[in-house]
Amino acid sequence: MTTPASSKRVAPRVLIVGAGLSGLMLAILFEKMGDVEYFILERAPAAKPLGSAMSLTPSIQLLFDQLGMGEELKKISLRFPGAKLYDENLKLLGEVVHPKTFQKMGGHILLPRPELFDLLLSKIPTERMQWKKRVLKVDEEDEDNKDQVTITCADGSKYVADMVVGADGVYSSVRQNMYRVMEEQGILPKADKEPLNVxxxxxxxxxxxxxxxxxxxxxxxxxxxxxxxxxxxxxxxxxxxxxxxxxxxxxxxxxxxxxxxxxxxxxxxxxxxxxxxxxxxxxxxxxxxxxxxxxxxxxxxxxxxxxxxxxYKLFKTWYHGRCVLVGDACHKMLPGGGAGAVNAFQDAVILANCLYDVDGKSVSSLQAAFQSYYEQRFEKAKAIYKMSEVMSKVMSGLTWQDRLARWLVMRMPQWVLQRDFEKAAAYRPQAMFLPLVGDKGMIPADPQKPCARYVALQKKAAQAKATAATGSVAV
Known part of the structure; x- marks a missing residue:
């Protein structure tokens, strides 16, 4: 399930900084494209997946099905129908239950983050991974590579590519280098200079x-x-x-x-x-x-x-020059609602869709793809960012305002929860350069921007098939 051989183009060479969830998913999508040369630079000395439980909603599970990973995902996960909240004496305060319609679509699943990391990593060739590579500098003005971007690591090694993806988390080195350049140019928004929220x-x-x-x-x-x-x-x-x-x-x-x-x-x-x-x-x-x-x-x-x-923080600037950010590097969310991983994967698939249409290595063609990615993702991420903040306070907040919000949510009518869940569930992007998988059908999916090159290839293939069929009949 990769891009047809007839779709030759001049694809950009990509450096992905960070082997987190968004970086690994983007690499898997590049593997499916089949024509993108990429490498992952990870600061850790070896693969050590950490973390605890995490949930994935139906809005991203279709992507795993499309990539042929759906069954493997099911083997390491459990259905997640809702949550029970208790006070310090283990007296039940209430329960947040996912609506039945949402559950029929597949519902939330819950799984260990280490096992999800292992699953993603298993799909990436080892030669594409570079460990112990702590990025110090991202330079688009290197004298030897003026039309590319050069990364310098702490061990003195250098890597050159046409673009860099900052998938290196909330303390992103790529973002810090990018923002430094923008600050020197006087174009960095004031909001992006402010510290992270505590x-x-x-x-x-x-x-x-x-x-x-x-x-x-x-x-x-x-x-x-x-x-x-x-x-x-x-x-x-x-x-x-x-x-x-x-x-x-x-x-x-x-x-x-x-x-x-x-x-x-x-x-x-x-x-x-x-x-x-x-x-x-x-x-x-x-x-x-x-x-x-x-x-x-x-x-x-x-x-x-x-x-x-x-x-937590939602950054306003997601790209500049030949650099673009995904995941926590551009929107660090609180864990309430399990939104962080889902949005990281959504970033990866939308960015991959935009890069699929890039033919050439010029900064202008890359910037056009980055802008399309930003337009498709920013408002979606903003809405979920706000939701995650609210849900974190509901699930674990300790102020009287948080306790009141928790009391109200747990007594909220089912139709209200249904409405909010359905709105979120309608956004379930897939890779638009691969055959789409069948939807669950319970809630209509939001329309996606197609990949123009893939549509053209499909049309060309259909015309060739029709011509061949006509020719065989004439004989």
């Missing part, structure tokens, strides 16, 4: 296989998401995962400015690190699946415990 410290982990007799929820074919909203500064929760595992999460919220700066200094990426103080604060708390949270912490391999400081 979020909260978060520690997550995935246990080893647990005993289904002790935790009967492990026997179910769907995920039980149980979140505890308690105390003054923290909340916690857990969810059963495939293969008899649990994912757990601790959030330490509403830090003062001094503590927030200390946390920001300590954290720059997902990664396992010693943080006994924070773990000790949660060990004796009640586990919504029974016992204490220490029962899950003690059964979690140290390499599967990671800590991150969650900020």
């Amino acid at each position: 979020g909260f410290a978060c520690m997550v982990g995935v246990t080893s296989a647990m005993d289904p007799e002790k935790y009967p929820e492990l026997k179910d074919d769907f995920a039980h998401f149980r979140s505890v909203v308690g105390g003054v500064r923290h909340n916690w929760g857990a969810i059963n995962m495939p293969n008899n595992k649990f994912a757990w999460q601790f959030n330490l919220q509403y830090l003062d400015d001094k503590e927030a700066k200390r946390q920001l200094f300590m954290n720059s990426e997902w990664g396992p690190e010693s943080n006994k103080e924070m773990l000790d604060e949660f060990k004796e708390l009640p586990n919504p699946f029974g016992g204490k949270m220490a029962d899950f912490i003690n059964e979690t391999p140290p390499e599967l415990v990671s800590r991150v400081f969650l900020e």
